[in-house]
Amino acid sequence: MASGSSAEGEAVSGAQLIAASLKAQSIEYMFGIVGIPVTEIAIAAQAVGIKYVGMRNEQATRSMSCSVRSRFFTCPWWDGKCNHELLAVRTSIYGRPGSCYIDIPGDFVNLQVNKSSVKYVECCLPPPVSTAEHSAVCKAVAIIAHSKQPLLIIGKGAAYSRAENNIKKLVDLCGLPFLPTPMAKGVVPDNHPNCVAAARSTALQHADVIILLGARLNWILHFGLPPRFRQDVKVIQIDICAEELGNNVRPAAILLGDINTVTKQLLEEFSERPLEYPSNSEWWKRLREKIMNNEERSKGLALQKSLPMNYYTVFHHIRELIPKDCILVSEGANTMDIGRTMLPNYYPRQRLDAGTFGTMGVGLAFAIAAAMVAKDQTPEKRVICIEGDSAFGFSGMEVETICRYNLPILIIVVNNNGIYTGLDADAWNEMLKFGDPATCVPPVSLLPNSHYEEIMSAFGGKGYFVKTPEELQNALKASVADRQTPSLINVMIDPQSERKKQEFPWLTRSNL
Numbered sequence: 001m002a003s004g005s006s007a008e009g010e011a012v013s014g015a016q017l018i019a020a021s022l023k024a025q026s027i028e029y030m031f032g033i034v035g036i037p038v039t040e041i042a043i044a045a046q047a048v049g050i051k052y053v054g055m056r057n058e059q060a061t062r063s064m065s066c067s068v069r070s071r072f073f074t075c076p077w078w079d080g081k082c083n084h085e086l087l088a089v090r091t092s093i094y095g096r097p098g099s100c101y102i103d104i105p106g107d108f109v110n111l112q113v114n115k116s117s118v119k120y121v122e123c124c125l126p127p128p129v130s131t132a133e134h135s136a137v138c139k140a141v142a143i144i145a146h147s148k149q150p151l152l153i154i155g156k157g158a159a160y161s162r163a164e165n166n167i168k169k170l171v172d173l174c175g176l177p178f179l180p181t182p183m184a185k186g187v188v189p190d191n192h193p194n195c196v197a198a199a200r201s202t203a204l205q206h207a208d209v210i211i212l213l214g215a216r217l218n219w220i221l222h223f224g225l226p227p228r229f230r231q232d233v234k235v236i237q238i239d240i241c242a243e244e245l246g247n248n249v250r251p252a253a254i255l256l257g258d259i260n261t262v263t264k265q266l267l268e269e270f271s272e273r274p275l276e277y278p279s280n281s282e283w284w285k286r287l288r289e290k291i292m293n294n295e296e297r298s299k300g301l302a303l304q305k306s307l308p309m310n311y312y313t314v315f316h317h318i319r320e321l322i323p324k325d326c327i328l329v330s331e332g333a334n335t336m337d338i339g340r341t342m343l344p345n346y347y348p349r350q351r352l353d354a355g356t357f358g359t360m361g362v363g364l365a366f367a368i369a370a371a372m373v374a375k376d377q378t379p380e381k382r383v384i385c386i387e388g389d390s391a392f393g394f395s396g397m398e399v400e401t402i403c404r405y406n407l408p409i410l411i412i413v414v415n416n417n418g419i420y421t422g423l424d425a426d427a428w429n430e431m432l433k434f435g436d437p438a439t440c441v442p443p444v445s446l447l448p449n450s451h452y453e454e455i456m457s458a459f460g461g462k463g464y465f466v467k468t469p470e471e472l473q474n475a476l477k478a479s480v481a482d483r484q485t486p487s488l489i490n491v492m493i494d495p496q497s498e499r500k501k502q503e504f505p506w507l508t509r510s511n512l
């Protein structure tokens, strides 16, 4: 808030006012692309101790918001004013605004006001921690107790709520099978014996009771509808947001409240009326059998010796050689989908991917945001960004940003020469004989054997071009060991490599 002009006395500019206001709101990082009039704001922000990261692409800049704000470090409460040139982020104070886009008229930046007339106003309140109604908790407990085929679905809300300890207690106490959504992976570690991710379709299709912990029944969960779910499935929905309740499926019980708090309430109820879902039930047998079959199939593909490599072989080696506590960023089509199943998460809030809307071009931005915060708060933590070759192309120039700030991110490009699938160099050259590439090259094809690693070496990082498992292992070992230098491993795979056959291909099916 400011009044008066600065004809006399110490003057402060509009840009300085903005920077000081952000600082007063504990903003720590700002991501942006400068030009008139935002350069002044970025300079003013640096002057008050806010770290400014200059990005190359507006789309990537915007992705920072999702990375640092809602999914990763801070709270999901704030929906800031949106524009797209500067993004201010704070990470440390849970329950305060995580980020906002700054949308300010150019004239304001150059405004001069008298310093003595400026007051800063704290405009944010800490979020309430809400509990569910006791009667709803009792109803949910009764439904779970009568269930023959229960399933706990853990969503991003559980990660935001930092409910990992209580959810793990609930899983252990009641012996419930659980399934994480992609970015809830790690809330309970993926290697927990009750994780049924490898039997996802079976679990969703046959569960009679679903406890939905902070996940929406959107397209990723097939809207909670048949044939993916049972017609008579009873959903117990736990969510903090009233307008999310009952979307697509009418819940059998509604627990409106913060997940950590509601999980504690459930634990209290179960401590009075203990429930241990039998580990020798038909349901568990069926799930375990499916898990074993699926894991065997993935293992078979992973251990194939033929060249070029397939996705499963590549992920197998990545899984073996990356640190368990790294922050994993991933985007692409097959690369992200197969990576979700092949790369386990052991800790909460360590996975960032294209998320609900499947937005491409976010990966490098997420990695930069994560690496900036890791550098300050957990310097031992590595950020590993696994990209499809098509996804990498969206924001590839952010490699320059990574090198400029010397962020030791490891980018792995899983390169199949295309979007979904591509052509090898021979097929490509044959294709060109048919005429103008614009009329005959398949729209999903990208240039074969592109040397994306040279983008990294062009800016001073380390680039590796690998074609065999041995080369991949060596490149992974070298880049994981080097904690100082950004690197990019370009992994050539079979351009026709595909996912295992899906029972419910959903959006990946095509008439082509």
Ligand code: ADP
Residues within 6 Å of the ligand: 076, 154, 155, 156, 157, 158, 160, 161, 181, 182, 183, 184, 213, 214, 215, 216, 218, 220, 238, 239, 240, 241, 244, 257, 258, 259, 260, 356
């Ligand atoms: P996913 O992709 O994991 O399914 P979504 O983003 O679709 O996750 O849904 C997350 C849900 O979690 C949203 O409906 C949101 O309202 C809810 N949520 C967020 N934070 C909390 C919290 N602290 N407690 C309870 N629910 C939460």
